């Protein structure tokens with residue numbers, strides 16, 4: 289790969305922004321290549337939109353730098369104005385111009401080229417988003433999903449180097465959303481745009497991202513491919529952001545944490561450290577009670593603990609069963625594929641897959 293290809297399309301270095309004395313964006317460094325989608329994922333108020341606005345140039349950072357294709361675009365002294373950053377924007381309330389036709393909406397940001405070239409670009413994009421038949425319609429004649437696709441075509445028309453998207457699909461109903469997400473992703477890849485997409489929905493990030501940047505309280509707490517972020521979370525909150533969790537508390541002795549489910553390895557953790565052992569409901573295994581006995585211990589699943597069904601609910605592709613555990617009366621969640629709805633009060637034995645547990649300092 290050449291040095292040129294190694295240069296990120298978009299790079300932020302140590303961005304910081306305060307509001308009312310609070311560090312709302314705290315040392316955010318990101319780098320995104322052409323054709324790559326990075327999702328900035330985090331709970332409401334963690335600073336995602338502020339980060340995006342600084343990159344767009346509509347908000348000024350207190351410190352830190354923004355680089356595009358290896359060129360400085362903005363630090364605290366030098367600043368390229370927003371309209372010269374070659375950045376496309378797409379937000380939830382994407383507001384098409386109601387008095388302009390679909391064609392004129394898409395052509396709106398096209399400054400360069402002859403009339404014929406502009407028309408060709410508009411037709412190319414509208415064909416691509418399957419709306420060429422609506423080229424002379426007005427926004428009010430289109431459905432929400434169609435308007436969204438026009439907005440995408442409009443944002444992409446000037447061939448921006450970077451696309452910033454802030455919860456762009458949250459205004460769409462569930463049925464439409466998946467299709468439009470997939471179509472949007474395909475088009476962004478074809479155009480080789482670097483994309484920074486802000487979302488608070490883990491499913492959206494998993495579906496769209498080449499890389500997830502998990503943000504909390506202004507900071508990037510973890511960056512990586514969706515699979516890595518999901519399977520090797522940085523901390524308890526990172527696990528909990530993606531799924532329901534179960535947590536066991538234990539104290540480490542001799543690199544082992546003793547629990548009602550047997551011992552868990554805690555390599556490198558000093559003696560006497562309190563740890564949280566965290567696992568997802570889908571990694572709990574259930575066994576029926578056989579005359580007051582559960583399954584025998586195994587190396588991969590440890591010791592079985594006895595629980596009593598508190599309630600069970602069918603969720604569509606799986607069932608969620610909650611147990612009141614004998615060992616301390618706490619609740620523990622398990623999911624089972626398809627339909628499994630045991631009666632409340634039923635005794636079962638639970639084991640936990642060792643290779644799917646995370647041990648974090650408490």
Ligand SMILES: Nc1ncnc2c1ncn2[C@@H]1O[C@H](COP(=O)(O)OP(=O)(O)OP(=O)(O)O)[C@@H](O)[C@H]1O
Pocket residue numbers: 307308312330331332333334335336337338339488
């Ligand atoms: N102009 C402003 N003045 C004061 N506080 C602000 C301003 N803009 C944002 N904030 C605060 O900064 C914090 C981060 O806001 P931001 O919009 O970046 O978060 P977010 O992660 O995008 O959240 P959401 O998903 O809810 O939009 C919030 O607490 C918000 O109230």
